Amino acid sequence: MSKKGVLLVNLGTPDSPSTADVRKYLREFLMDPRVIDVNPVLRTILVKGFIAPTRGPKSAKLYQQIWDEKTGSPLLHYSKLQQQLLQDRLGDKYMVELAMRYQSPSIESALTRLKDALVQEIQVIPMFPQYASASTGSVYEKIMDIVGKWPTSPNISFINSFHDNELMIETFANNAQKHDPESYDHILFSFHGLPQRQLIKSDHTHSYCLKVDGCCETLNDTNKFCYSAQSHHTAKLIAQKLNIPKEKYTICFQSRLGSDPWVQPYTSEIVAKLANEGKKRLLVFCPAFVADCLETVFEVTKEYGDEFKALGGEHVQLVESLNDSPTWIDALEKMVRE
């Protein structure tokens, strides 16, 4: 009997922290129409003419600071561990492959390995807890582009989002317990940001997201695919699990690129506000990521840490991501088996 295929897909990372490889990564990533969703001519000018040439060398310097001599990019390192640990759990009736939406290992190569092993059923898990067109949606599109051209199509299923997955929530809560959350003045749930227009586009009613007051603060039937609403929901579930009162935490969005408005509030502004209020110690969750990466290790710990200290704060502590935690592998196993 043929094996069942499981394909874990994360975002992607450069092949090395050299400027050339970071530029190559940024070009592939940012030329995706779901990521920079403007007209193709403008996107090409922006990415090839401005962002890759200018951000490339800057990002390369950042990647050099998080790159491990032996294991390389943290995102790829933890993704490989997740793949191996899930394969061990599922045993030889399953074949677990790993791919990155951008750069390596490519989705095409992972699908080819599954095809060569005569796998007839593939379960795809885009490794993004909250649905966004720029992340999950782009993985769907890429996979359907490839498989749609095969002479015979396997059964394919996708996990659309897992923003409320109990074992994921438990893993973030367990990881926070290691830092004694009560000893912090304030807690941030900092999600990757998105341009506001992408939230508006994802609203099928065209009249709710960013049009109604407090639209995305609670998840309901109208906004159930809204990235911001799902992010708020994840944060509330972690806060409930840890009994963190409402006034002690803030939900915010990081990593803004360009000058268009992104989902708010911005993490950087919240960090500054809290420092100005005299807060000294911040604990930061990044629940849009299932593995530590540039956006957690560098942006939160170093960038926001430095900003907070420059304004009188003392310490910013990142809650480690799901990485290779056994309860997170339990979560993945359960997603596959159910």
Ligand SMILES: C=CC1=C(C)c2cc3[nH]c(cc4nc(cc5[nH]c(cc1n2)c(C)c5CCC(=O)O)C(CCC(=O)O)=C4C)c(C)c3C=C
């Ligand atoms: C228009 C720009 C971007 C959108 C939209 C966007 C959405 C988005 N990204 C992630 C996850 C990750 N992004 C990462 C890095 C990263 N993201 C952007 C831009 C957008 N992301 C850039 C330019 C970069 C590169 C780094 C930099 O120059 O700042 C990463 C980290 C990768 C790593 O190698 O460590 C992740 C993960 C999600 C989930 C998302 C939509 C919700």
Ligand SMILES: [Fe+2]
């Ligand atoms: Fe990103």
Ligand SMILES: [Fe+2]
């Ligand atoms: Fe919304």
